[in-house]
Amino acid sequence: MKPGKQTFLKLCLAVLLLLAVLLGGWSVRAFSLDTGWPLSDYSGYRCEVYTRDEENYPQEDFGWDFWPGATISVDYSQQKFYVYDEQTRKWVPYPLLRKYPRFQIYVHDGTKMVRVKKQENPTVSFLLTSSDFLHNIYTIPQELDVDKFYTAYKPVIYLYPEAETEVSVRLEYQGRLTCTYPAPDPDGAWHVTARPDGTLADKQGREYSYLFWEGASDGTPPDFSRGFVVRGSDTADFLREKLAYMGLTPREYNEFIVYWLPRMQDNPWNLIAFQGKNYTDSAPLTVTPRPDSVLRVFMAYRPLTAPVAVPPQELTPFVRKGFTLVEWGGQGPDGAIR
Secondary structure, eight states, X not given: OOHHHHHHHHHXXXXXXXXXXXTTSSOOOOOOTTTOOTTTTOTTOEEEEEEOXXXXXXXXXXXXXXXXXXXXXXXXXXXXXXXXXXXXXXXXXXXXXXXXXXXXXXXXXXXXXXXXXXXXXXXXXXXXXXXXXXXXSSOOOTTXXXXXXXXXXXEEEEEEXXXXXXXXXXXXXXXXXXXXXXXXXXTSSXXXXXXXXXXXXXXXXXXXXXXXXXXXXOOOOOOOSSBEEEEGGGHHHHHHHHHHHHTOOXXXXXXXXXXXXXXXXXXXXXXXXXEOHHHXXXXXXXXXXXXXXXXXXXXXXXXXXXXXXXXXXXXXXXXXXXXXXXXXXXXXXXXXXX
């Protein structure tokens, strides 16, 4: 065949392929990071990201059961996605739309959810709202170890009786305890002698500053509907102020800060929310004799690449009276409770 005819046929083939695409004869990946940004009309919205594997999740409709959440941050200004790296404790760029090229977008107005955009066989869903409907800026992927998903990290329990007292503490954690120190007695409770300065002693006379536990559960995730957005470099000052306001003593809040500060101070920003009934219901305590006052401080946080709009959380000061029990603990971006 002559070169001229070859060139002509190649040109015709290219035109036919282009027409096939335009007329729907062939499907193409409609979106990637190279071709567009699907959230351009929703800057400032709170966003949760859900991805799915078509083979494992054939259902088309949006649903928690079929769309595992992803720990993904949306940077509207840079039009990029970030995923949290647990090893480096940093947010790193993530090619979301290359891995999951077809998308759908839902917008929730606080009363109902409406799908506003949908590509054929979507592999990623964006759930957006400008209200307080979303309780989690990020959700933890289901493929993560459940022990990391809802693990309580370093809750510690202080006991301050008015006089030296024999105290029994039973934790009925809605999950599996992964570590305790000292170990509870065979009946599952701690039995200690508590002194007014907070010193605890077991039956062998060994002394402790507090009772320590960690646990894994698939219970209720933390509530981020209200909280505080804090620059990483301001974390120490923020924690000192808020923990003191909530009623922790300098000894208690300093022990809290030195544990959590290394995990938080290098993040650009942190979303911080102190949990309430959703935490205490998952880890009820039975203490004998019953304390006169109880303070349980449980912080959850998520690193942010940029600040987000979250209604401020109202905190309540704590007044100690009589026999007092104080506990603090927390949960980081991996969902673990420390």
